[in-house]
Amino acid sequence: DTGVSQDPRHKITKRGQNVTFRCDPISEHNRLYWYRQTLGQGPEFLTYFQNEAQLEKSRLLSDRFSAERPKGSFSTLEIQRTEQGDSAMYLCASSWAGNTDTQYFGPGTRLTVL
């Protein structure tokens, strides 16, 4: 199966530490999205890339968050100086640029900040 994969699936960290998550999209997809989902809520958009270009960032993405997609394939999402409010499920999705509405999600990375 060549669906979207994310690593790690779970991360527990202490407040103030930096964490990095990885997303590998479906291989032929050129758009990659990051969303965040807290308990009892639907996912909220964070940012997206077309190939290596970051085209949009949400206001939710504070300056402690940075995302990259250096070669237009996998992407990383880094959170610096984590806070307890960062605890959430971080979801990655991918799509074709010609069919951006149909996005396929990975299993997510569950972040817990103690």
Add this chain to the structure above:
Amino acid sequence: TQLLEQSPQFLSIQEGENLTVYCNSSSVFSSLQWYRQEPGEGPVLLVTVVTGGEVKKLKRLTFQFGDARKDSSLHITAAQTGDTGLYLCAGARNQGGKLIFGQGTELSVKP
């Protein structure tokens, strides 16, 4: 501001019953997606509806997009315990690739 409102938020029914979940907005969407999500997993795409008034069927699930492309519904016939999960609607707008999600409907189907 919640652009997409789902109702009900929670639904507990017996196996074999029918149910409908609604997704409403005052905004127009170019398309609307329905996803199903299980605890600890990512959302799994069920369907995309694009045309106002469109109806799509997926086995016991029937999806409808409103004529004005502002609302959608998901109807499940003869629910099964395997239908248990969080159902999310998500709308796409013309200005970007991001999806705007509703808050979800938590469905529990009891045997």
